[in-house]
Every structure is written in structure tokens, then in C-alpha cells.
Amino acid sequence: MMVRIGVFICHCGHNIASAVDVEEVVEYAKTLPWVAHAGHNLYSCSEEGLGSIKRSITENKLDRVVVAACTPRTHEPLFRRACEQAGINKYLFEFVNIREHCSWIHAKEPKEATEKAKKLVAMGVAKAALLKPQTESEAGVIPTAVVIGGGISGLVAAASLVEQGIETHLVEQTDRLGGLLCDITTIGPEGRHARTLVKDVVQKLEASPKTHIHRKARVSDVKGFIGSFEVTIEGCDGPTKVPAGAIIVATGTREFAPTGEYGFGEHPQVITQLELERKLAMGEKPKRVVFITCVGSRQPGREYCSRVCCNVTLKNALALSKASPDSRIRVIHRDIMSSGSAAEKLYKETSDSGVRFLRYGLERPPEVVSDGDRVNVIVYDETLDEVVSLDADLVVLAVPMLPPDDSEVTGKLLKVPRDKFGFFLEAHVKLRPVEFATDGVFICGSARWPVNARECIWQGMAAAAKASIPIKEGKVVIQAITAEVDPEKCAACGNCVLACPYEAIEIVDQDGNRAAKVNEAQCKGCGTCVAACHNDAVSQKGFTSGQLGAMIDALVKASLEGSR
Amino acid sequence: MTEFKPTILAFCCNWCSYAGADLAGVNRLQMPPNVHVIRVMCSASVKPEYVFKAISQGVDGVLVLGCHIGDCHYLTGNHRTAKRIPVTKKILHDVGIDDRRVRLDWVSAAEGEKFQQVIIEFVAEIKTLGPNPQREVNM
Amino acid sequence: MNDLGRRLARIAFDERGADILLMMAENQGNVGPVIISKGQDPGDARIDVPYQLVAILTNLLPFIGKAKVAILCRRCDEKALIELAKRGIVDDASMVRIGLACSKEQIQACRCSDCVPSKVDIGEAAEPCPEDALAIELGSMTIEQRAAFWMRQFRKCNKCFGCTLNCPVCFCDDCVLEERTYTPKEGIPPELAFHLIRSFHLADKCVECGECERSCPVDIPLLTLRKMVNRDMKNMFDYGSGDAEKKSPLLTTLDDQPLEDDGHAC
Numbered sequence: 002m003m004v005r006i007g008v009f010i011c012h013c014g015h016n017i018a019s020a021v022d023v024e025e026v027v028e029y030a031k032t033l034p035w036v037a038h039a040g041h042n043l044y045s046c047s048e049e050g051l052g053s054i055k056r057s058i059t060e061n062k063l064d065r066v067v068v069a070a071c072t073p074r075t076h077e078p079l080f081r082r083a084c085e086q087a088g089i090n091k092y093l094f095e096f097v098n099i100r101e102h103c104s105w106i107h108a109k110e111p112k113e114a115t116e117k118a119k120k121l122v123a124m125g126v127a128k129a130a131l132l133k134p135q136t137e138s139e140a141g142v143i144p145t146a147v148v149i150g151g152g153i154s155g156l157v158a159a160a161s162l163v164e165q166g167i168e169t170h171l172v173e174q175t176d177r178l179g180g181l182l183c184d185i186t187t188i189g190p191e192g193r194h195a196r197t198l199v200k201d202v203v204q205k206l207e208a209s210p211k212t213h214i215h216r217k218a219r220v221s222d223v224k225g226f227i228g229s230f231e232v233t234i235e236g237c238d239g240p241t242k243v244p245a246g247a248i249i250v251a252t253g254t255r256e257f258a259p260t261g262e263y264g265f266g267e268h269p270q271v272i273t274q275l276e277l278e279r280k281l282a283m284g285e286k287p288k289r290v291v292f293i294t295c296v297g298s299r300q301p302g303r304e305y306c307s308r309v310c311c312n313v314t315l316k317n318a319l320a321l322s323k324a325s326p327d328s329r330i331r332v333i334h335r336d337i338m339s340s341g342s343a344a345e346k347l348y349k350e351t352s353d354s355g356v357r358f359l360r361y362g363l364e365r366p367p368e369v370v371s372d373g374d375r376v377n378v379i380v381y382d383e384t385l386d387e388v389v390s391l392d393a394d395l396v397v398l399a400v401p402m403l404p405p406d407d408s409e410v411t412g413k414l415l416k417v418p419r420d421k422f423g424f425f426l427e428a429h430v431k432l433r434p435v436e437f438a439t440d441g442v443f444i445c446g447s448a449r450w451p452v453n454a455r456e457c458i459w460q461g462m463a464a465a466a467k468a469s470i471p472i473k474e475g476k477v478v479i480q481a482i483t484a485e486v487d488p489e490k491c492a493a494c495g496n497c498v499l500a501c502p503y504e505a506i507e508i509v510d511q512d513g514n515r516a517a518k519v520n521e522a523q524c525k526g527c528g529t530c531v532a533a534c535h536n537d538a539v540s541q542k543g544f545t546s547g548q549l550g551a552m553i554d555a556l557v558k559a560s561l562e563g564s565r
Numbered sequence: 566m567t568e569f570k571p572t573i574l575a576f577c578c579n580w581c582s583y584a585g586a587d588l589a590g591v592n593r594l595q596m597p598p599n600v601h602v603i604r605v606m607c608s609a610s611v612k613p614e615y616v617f618k619a620i621s622q623g624v625d626g627v628l629v630l631g632c633h634i635g636d637c638h639y640l641t642g643n644h645r646t647a648k649r650i651p652v653t654k655k656i657l658h659d660v661g662i663d664d665r666r667v668r669l670d671w672v673s674a675a676e677g678e679k680f681q682q683v684i685i686e687f688v689a690e691i692k693t694l695g696p697n698p699q700r701e702v703n704m
Numbered sequence: 705m706n707d708l709g710r711r712l713a714r715i716a717f718d719e720r721g722a723d724i725l726l727m728m729a730e731n732q733g734n735v736g737p738v739i740i741s742k743g744q745d746p747g748d749a750r751i752d753v754p755y756q757l758v759a760i761l762t763n764l765l766p767f768i769g770k771a772k773v774a775i776l777c778r779r780c781d782e783k784a785l786i787e788l789a790k791r792g793i794v795d796d797a798s799m800v801r802i803g804l805a806c807s808k809e810q811i812q813a814c815r816c817s818d819c820v821p822s823k824v825d826i827g828e829a830a831e832p833c834p835e836d837a838l839a840i841e842l843g844s845m846t847i848e849q850r851a852a853f854w855m856r857q858f859r860k861c862n863k864c865f866g867c868t869l870n871c872p873v874c875f876c877d878d879c880v881l882e883e884r885t886y887t888p889k890e891g892i893p894p895e896l897a898f899h900l901i902r903s904f905h906l907a908d909k910c911v912e913c914g915e916c917e918r919s920c921p922v923d924i925p926l927l928t929l930r931k932m933v934n935r936d937m938k939n940m941f942d943y944g945s946g947d948a949e950k951k952s953p954l955l956t957t958l959d960d961q962p963l964e965d966d967g968h969a970c
Binding site: 617660662 | 842845847848849850851852853854855858880885886887888895896897899900901903904907929932933936937940941953954955956957958959961963
């Protein structure tokens with residue numbers, strides 16, 4: 002069979018091209034064996050980029066495609082689909098990662114990055130030449146979902162699932178549903194009543210016979226894959242094993258405790274925003290209040306903006322300002338982040354209502370001093386260029402949201418990643434915003450990143466919509482990466498049978514020839530058996546010893562050329 | 566004498582260490598450009614044959630990176646890795662090849678910084694060991 | 705047939721009900737393996753020439769069918785049969801073992817530390833040889849010296865495959881080392897990987913019969929290398945080949961068989 006490989010190097014705008022000399026890599030790729038065409042795209046994943054790859058497949062009669070761009074973990078399906086559309090079996094596509102594994106991590110070494118990119122492309126081409134077309138098989142999906150977390154995101158996600166007729170288990174670690182919304186009065190900027198919102202969703206949820214709510218419960222174990230998970234829910238009456246097709250993570254957030262900052266924990270007058278919400282709910286109307294924003298956020302160690310706190314500050318400042326005509330409400334801020342027309346309107350209304358705004362900088366933060374009953378906030382106002390002393394009944398600190406304490410445990414259970422702050426990481430910011438890279442596991446709400454109630458609701462609905470796809474579809478496609486046995490080579494020694502973590506292999510007698518046989522539906526494509534076989538009788542589709550061996554050969558060859 | 570630029574091969578499992586390497590990239594964690602990753606589905610599919618082949622053909626160092634024990638996407642796949650690679654190293658040691666040229670480690674999908682650390686350490690270690698003597702034979 | 709032959713035949717056919725007997729015999733000056741049925745005279749039986757009868761047996765298996773085979777077994781042969789039985793290559797139950805205790809000279813030649821079969825039918829049990837002097841010497845060398853030693857040895861290899869063909873526990877029909885996947889270089893000597901891969905393949909099944917070393921036309925001390933790796937397996941997993949109860953640690957989980965030292969990352 003003739004092999005005609007097309008190689009496409011992606012600039013990814015500046016992401017790759019700023020460190021890797023893309024044109025040089027293209028020229029190098031042209032010199033590699035089997036390469037019939039090499040080109041480059043500004044953004045290979047764009048409509049235009051994909052179009053040009055497809056055109057090139059036809060024009061250059063390509064039968065294999067190598068794209069050197071970002072990570073196969075997010076973009077492989079996109080390019081495989083493009084190959085398929087252009088008439089090439091999608092398993093004749095090979096991905097080379099020159100962004101995450103090259104340009105981004107060697108940003109200051111363009112020459113070295115370019116040389117490395119060449120070697121990686123050579124390895125990819127060597128593997129591509131040996132790829133074989135494959136056909137995919139299918140597996141069933143258990144028509145049940147598990148939602149972890151009974152805050153507003155999880156509630157909405159669960160409600161949305163049962164609305165579609167999907168059996169749904171909601172796991173909440175406390176005995177109340179609604180999460181942080183139970184602790185607050187109204188939701189800004191429109192001022193909707195928080196508990197009414199929770200009540201509406203819970204009622205809807207409880208009305209459905211498809212709903213199973215587990216209060217005071219937690220997920221203690223997760224086994225399996227998309228379509229056939231087994232989730233162990235540890236509740237009051239011991240563990241329950243729930244078979245499920247999809248899992249939604251909605252474990253929410255918690256408030257940062259700013260112990261030691263601005264006298265928090267020392268003076269009872271210094272409280273957090275959430276504590277103020279509880280006071281407001283009790284009907285308290287403090288008159289002289291100083292709000293300080295960005296306490297514990299947007300600074301070294303916790304660089305992120307928690308996004309929600311400015312609007313909450315504005316909402317509460319306005320409410321207090323309106324509550325009593327003689328109130329003196331002051332907001333000490335670094336910036337006011339209140340984007341969107343409703344929030345901007347709220348900001349304007351708050352300023353107009355007499356709330357005073359003072360701006361501080363990180364280099365001269367305000368100070369809280371106490372004289373017993375009263376506290377004074379001493380702040381250098383950047384706009385006035387003078388030090389101002391504000392007396393207050395209450396100092397309210399707008400602190401950031403943190404990931405929940407057990408997010409590490411949850412992450413490990415579900416095998417999903419977290420960022421350096423401990424928030425969960427979605428599969429792709431833009432392409433797969435409510436999915437994890439692990440198939441069948443979805444994410445919504447502030448467990449991912451601090452979001453407001455409205456965004457929680459959107460995300461809950463989005464995650465439910467995504468999770469319902471495999472369940473409604475009733476089947477998932479099994480990637481053609483399963484193991485296969487060459488009975489001619491097999492000595493039936495049973496090494497693979499012992500090594501398989503899924504008991505997916507058995508020795509069978511076929512016309513007098515004893516050989517191993519892989520049960521494809523049970524095989525998950527780990528390749529453990531492959532390494533157990535001494536005779537290369539077992540191989541994994543798309544990861545054969547010939548293909549990986551060729552990659553090693555290519556690296557050795559390219560390094561030899563590079564060193565001369 | 567020209568500076569020694571090691572050629573290093575890394576096998577990364579799709580679910581943890583490859584994702585960890587991706588995360589290192591996303592976070593722009595800088596590291597030496599000597600390591601070339603081959604993606605496999607599980608570290609347990611890394612045949613010692615590949616390691617021997619690479620070392621024998623002059624590759625200066627081989628990394629095998631998988632999920633932490635207990636975190637394997639394939640339940641107990643990496644348990645086999647945890648036993649095969651030490652044997653691989655012993656065999657190298659027995660024939661006089663410094664087994665520090667092969668390193669097995671666990672990097673989770675969330676451990677971009679650990680990935681960076683492993684790469685920095687391993688490249689430094691290989692630099693102190695110098696070129697793989699098999700280079701002279703094969704390169 | 706000599707007295708020894710008659711004795712073997714009696715044990716195999718009369719006492720233990722075998723259908724055929726695999727043994728060594730001298731016929732017209734040649735010593736080689738023979739298979740006899742009851743009453744057949746193959747010439748004089750010999751036990752003083754070491755020969756890998758188990759390797760012969762596995763090659764003959766497709767032709768033997770359901771016949772009950774008696775085989776002259778040294779301790780290492782016995783262990784090889786156990787390793788093969790563990791992998792379903794031979795059926796242990798249909799096998800009649802005639803235990804052969806190796807001579808002092810044999811034991812010395814093999815530096816054999818496990819030389820007495822579970823039942824001695826022929827010969828007299830002799831003292832084992834505790835150490836492989838070369839292995840000890842290599843262990844005390846610097847890594848560079850050890851590399852120099854082995855590279856010198858491996859350079860002699862002419863890839864005759866004698867070591868694999870005569871190995872009792874090499875049961876694959878075609879050896880991957882005959883292909884170019886892992887050893888792409890043409891000609892001889894093969895790359896280092898050749899010997900490393902073979903070492904790994906044998907790590908959980910080599911019974912130290914020494915046939916690889918005896919078969920090697922260029923005298924590479926392969927038995928010493930086997931012994932070094934086997935010692936590693938013992939140290940790491942408390943594993944020794946030839947134990948019917950022990951699965952290969954390289955195939956099982958850490959829960960089944962943990963690594964002796966920390967080993968979680970190395």
C-alpha cells in the first residue's frame with residue numbers, strides 16, 4: 002500500500018509560532034520519509050484551517066494526516082472528524098503536541114524549541130506511516146445520572162435531568178439543599194430572593210419520581226467508565242452502590258476565612274460578607290459600615306479575582322444605604338468589577354444613593370484599629386491623596402471563594418484535574434467548558450471557578466444537557482484502541498490473562514490451536530496485556546510495538562542528524 | 566568540546582502524566598527541551614523492550630510516567646509498571662548501565678509542577694551522567 | 705540396552721505407567737535424546753551428558769498427543785516443567801518425572817545452588833554449589849568495569865539463537881528478537897537490547913539449567929547473567945522460578961505481591 006502522509010504544522014496564532022519556527026519545521030517535515038505534503042495553518046482547528054487540511058487531503062491524495070499543534074486530549078476528535086469528512090479513516094490521523102509540550106514550556110529558547118518540534122514531528126510521521134484503519138464498536142449506557150453537590154448548580158442540574166426523564170441521584174453532604182444560597186438574602190444585581198429560588202427548584206425536583214436525594218451523604222468510591230460507572234454513596238444508612246451512566250460535579254465553594262487580616266477573628270465588628278448576609282437575614286440594619294474588597298484575593302498566592310464579591314458588596318451597600326436615611330456606608334476597593342448592564346446599573350445606583358467609594362492600593366492597604374465598641378478604618382485614599390479615618394459599627398470584608406476542602410478527594414475519586422488553587426479544571430475552556438477530560442464526568446458552578454448564582458444556573462443546565470447526551474443516545478462509541486491477539490504468534494502462556502485488570506482475556510481453543518482471545522466489550526484499552534506478552538502476539542490498536550518502536554527509531558535518527 | 570545535550574524519551578500515560586504535562590504547558594512552566602513524550606494509554610503498556618531498545622540505541626535517558634498508585638485510570642494497570650520498571654532497571658545495572666538513566670515516577674493530571682520538577686531533575690541527572698555510552702556504538 | 709536403560713524403562717513403564725520415555729542414549733557413538741515405548745531398545749542410556757530434554761519435549765508436544773510421557777528430570781528440568789505447567793504449555797498431571805541427581809562435576813559446571821530433585825530415582829544427591837564466582841566478581845566491580853566486561857562478551861554474539869532455541873522455558877514459536885522491532889540493526893553483533901530483552905523475558909521463569917551458556921558457541925557467560933537477574937527477582941519480590949504456588953510478580957498487582965523495597969517510584 003502506498004503511504005502518502007500530509008503534515009500540518011499549526012501556528013496557533015502566536016502560541017506556537019512565538020517559540021517554534023513553524024516554516025522551518027514545515028521544510029524539515031518535507032524531508033521525512035512518506036511525507037507527500039507539508040504545510041502550515043495559522044489556526045489548524047479553525048474552520049479555515051480544517052478546510053485547508055481537507056482540501057489538501059484531496060488535492061495531494063493523502064492517506065495519512067499528521068497535525069502538529071496542541072494536545073490530542075482536547076483536539077484529536079476535531080481533526081479525526083476532518084479526516085473522516087475528507088474520506089480518510091479517522092485512525093489514520095496522528096497528533097503531535099508542539100504547544101503544551103514544546104512552545105509553551107520552552108518559550109525563551111526558540112532554537113531549541115524548533116529543534117524539538119522537528120523531532121516530535123519526525124516521531125509522529127514515523128508512527129503515522131504504520132497506522133492502520135480501524136472500526137469502532139459500541140457499548141451501552143446506564144440511564145442514570147449522579148449529581149454530587151446540592152447547591153444551586155447541582156439542584157438545577159438534577160432538576161434539568163429529571164425533567165428529561167433521567168433517573169437522578171443527588172448527593173448532598175449536609176442536611177439542607179441550596180448550599181450557600183441558604184445563607185444569603187437576595188441575589189444581585191436584580192435582587193431576587195435567594196431562598197425562594199432554592200425552594201422553587203427543590204419543589205420541582207421533589208415532585209419527580211425520578212429524583213433520589215441523598216442528604217448527609219458523600220461519594221466514597223467511583224469505579225468504571227462513561228456509560229457504566231458504579232458510584233458508592235455513603236449515607237446515613239451505610240453505603241449504596243449506584244450504577245450510573247454519567248456524573249456531574251457540583252461541589253461548590255466556600256468562603257475564605259481571612260483570619261488575622263484587618264482584625265478579623267480579633268474584633269467582633271470585623272466580619273465577612275457571608276456573615277453580613279446572615280445578619281441581614283435576621284433583620285439587622287447596621288448604619289455605619291465599611292466594606293473592604295479584595296481581602297485575600299488578587300495578591301501573591303491567591304492571584305485570582307473571585308468575581309462575585311464586588312457585586313455582592315454593591316448589593317449590600319445599597320440595601321443598607323436605603324434601609325436608613327442616616328446611614329454612612331463606605332466601600333474601600335481596589336477596583337470595582339461589576340460588568341454587564343444590570344451590574345453597572347447597580348453600581349451607579351449605589352454611588353447615587355450616597356455610598357462613598359474610596360480606592361486603595363495593594364502597597365498601602367487600609368488598617369483597622371479598635372477602641373473597644375467601635376472600630377476605625379484608616380485608609381489612604383488614592384483619589385484624594387490623603388489618609389482618611391472612618392469610624393464603623395461593622396467592617397465587612399469581601400473575601401474570595403475557595404474550592405471546597407474535599408475537592409482533592411473528589412478529584413482523585415473521579416480522576417479529574419484541579420488547578421493550582423484547587424478548583425477543578427474543565428476539558429477545554431472554550432470547546433468543552435462543562436466537561437472534564439474524563440469522559441462521562443461533568444462540572445458546573447463554583448467548584449470550577451467562582452461564579453454567581455445566575456452563572457451557576459446556566460452551568461447546571463449546560464452540564465445536565467451534556468450529561469444527557471450519552472444517556473439519551475443509549476450507547477457510547479468505544480475507541481478502537483482495544484487489544485487484539487495474533488493467534489499465529491500466541492503461545493497461550495496466559496501472561497496477558499493474568500495481567501489484564503478487567504479479566505477481559507481468556508485462552509480459547511480455536512480449531513485445535515490454543516490462543517488468547519480479547520473480549521472487546523470488556524477491554525478498556527490500557528495495554529497492560531501488551532507489555533505482558535513476550536512475543537508481541539498481543540498488540541494494542543494505535544499503539545503497536547511497531548509504531549512505538551518506529552517513534553524511538555525516529556527520535557534516535559533525528560537526534561543523530563541534529564548532533565552532526 | 567560541545568555542550569552535551571541529552572536526548573531523552575518519556576512515556577506518559579494519557580490520563581495522568583500526559584495530562585500533567587499538558588497542565589505544565591498551560592501554566593507555562595518552563596523546563597529543559599530535551600524530553601520527547603510518547604503518549605500511551607497506560608504506563609502498564611510500556612514494554613521494557615522499548616526502554617531497552619531506546620537505551621541500546623543511544624537514547625540518554627528514559628522516563629516512564631504514570632498515574633499515582635491507586636489513581637490508575639485502569640484500576641491496577643500501573644501496579645505492573647511499578648514492578649516491571651524496577652526489574653528493567655536492575656537488568657541494566659547488571660550489565661553495567663547506570664540505572665539512573667531510567668526513571669519511573671508518578672505524575673497526576675493535576676501535577677503540572679511535579680511534571681516540571683521531574684523533567685528538570687532528570688535532565689540534570691542525565692547531564693551529570695554524561696552521554697549514554699551506547700551512543701558511540703550506535704550513533 | 706545397558707543396566708541404566710533397563711532401570712529407567714522399568715520405572716517409567718512398569719512402576720509409573722508411562723506410555724513413552726524421553727531420555728538420553730548412545731547409539732553408534734552418538735549421544736542424543738530418544739523417545740521410546742515399552743520394549744524398544746534405543747541403545748545405551750546415558751546421564752553424564754547434560755542435555756535439555758524439556759526443550760526437546762516442548763518441541764515434540766504437538767506430536768505426542770495424549771500419551772503419558774516419562775522424562776528424565778534434573779532439579780532444573782523439574783522446575784522448568786513447573787514453569788511451563790503454570791503457563792499451560794505442558795500438562796503436569798500427564799507427566800512422569802524420573803528424578804536425576806546431578807553429579808558433583810555437573811553441579812560445579814552449573815554453579816548450581818538447587819540441584820536435588822524432589823525425588824531422587826537415579827544418581828546420588830550431592831552438595832549444592834553456593835555461589836557463582838563470576839557473578840560475585842562482577843558485583844564487586846565498578847559499573848564501568850562491569851559494562852566493559854559485558855560489552856566485550858556481547859560483541860562476540862553472532863545471533864545464532866542457540867540460547868533461545870535450547871532454552872526449556874522459551875516457548876514462543878517465533879522469537880521477537882528475530883524481528884527488527886526492538887533490534888533494528890542488520891548483521892552482527894546484535895544491539896545490546898537483544899540480551900537485555902532476553903534477560904527480561906526470562907526474569908520470571910529462568911530455572912538456571914545453564915543450557916544457554918552451554919549452547920553459546922562464543923562462550924558468553926549467559927548463566928551468570930541469568931543468575932544475577934534471578935537474584936534481583938529474589939531480592940525484589942522474594943520470587944524464585946520453579947515454585948508452582950507463585951505467580952509471576954510481573955503480572956500481578958501490588959496487592960497480590962508487593963515490591964520488597966519501596967519501589968513506588970524509582
